[in-house]
Amino acid sequence: MNLTGKHLIDPSNFSLDELNQIFTVAQDMEKNPIKYCDICKGKILATLFFEPSTRTRLSFESAMMRLGGNVLGFSDAASSSTKKGESVMDTVRVVSGYSDIMVMRHPREGAPKLSSSYSTVPLINGGDGGHQHPTQTLTDLLTIKNLRGNISNLKVALCGDLKYGRTVHSLIKTLARYPGMSFYLISPPQLQLPIYIKEQLKESYNIKIHELTNIEDCIEEIDILYMTRIQKERFFNEEDYLKLKNSYILTQDKIENAKQNLLIMHPLPRVNEISYEIDQDPRAVYFEQADYGVYVRMSLMAHLLGVL
């Protein structure tokens, strides 16, 4: 299979075999970093971050540097020409000429998809509003694969802001493509998974979804607990945010009856939704998860650039 020149806008752009290929190379990159340290020599990654980011941007930069390439870009819309009124599409057309591959984060949903029509180099969606975050999904899947051995027959609980949580949207749509998966959605009623995603999951994959309001109602059964932050930046008014911000806080007593091999995951950043005491629990894997993000992005870029 050849992914050279492709864009990654939505995880469904890649087949499960293609995803598996990316994970296999990512695993090898972690084991044998020297083998890959020069494969992107002379290549330039452009990071177009119209919305703040720490992990995604730095992990992309780290990934390109570990492959021997260079990085240019901006990390805030205020320091780009969009501040002067330029359309993001004009920015993309211009930066296509300055780089070999691009990653874009944008607060508007669908901006990376639209931009990909104007880009002459592979464009990666680094998160668009409350819509999709495909490279976080690659990170999450590699984490599950590395720590559970395979991705199948798992009971997965997704907790927190399921309405605006783009990591959840990409993840559930992708996990649903693997065999034997079932899902527990835990959120306040105001932050439930959007109807368009539920309908798509039902029609395309006929999967089992249980909607709950308490973590305790499923904690004994689940294999993965995916926590998310209630995102202040997605609310149009502060009052609504304040009402919901402390809806779910994971504490040690809540996981007392959980399976010993449970994986507690989080895309980070965390604010207060996972108590710091949980960090010591061997089931908490969110920092390992962040590490895997670099290897999976190295593998992704190497595939899209056709340098393997």
Add this chain to the structure above:
Amino acid sequence: MLSVAGIEQGIVIDHINQGNGLKIIEKLGLGNVNFPVVLLTNVDSEKLDKKDIIKIENAFELDLTMLGLIDPNLTINIIQNGKTEKKYKLSTPTSVKGLFECQNPRCITNHDIYAEPTFTLIDAKQLKYKCDYCEDFTYYK
């Protein structure tokens, strides 16, 4: 009874549900054109009891896709040399570009000049469309 002459060349939109005629004139921008347009409203009809009719003379290059959204029961008649050359019904369009806005305020199509709202039909009865960019549902009203 009021009588309006037939046209030699053009389009007759017939069997419009009573009251939708003005909406169609507005949506097709027919209030601001340089060819003759006639709107007949409250016309007796066997099928509909009352109906509206629009006659457009000397114009064929109109995008009529929108009409399937407003009134899927209407009939389009293409008139040439005073005779009906073609007669067809419109169905609800399965793919729509630039005809209405995405209801998701965070969608790029509401914020960038390059982004033309583009939708795929999900449910014809409810006029429910899925945005090709943000994937959220928009109901045409």
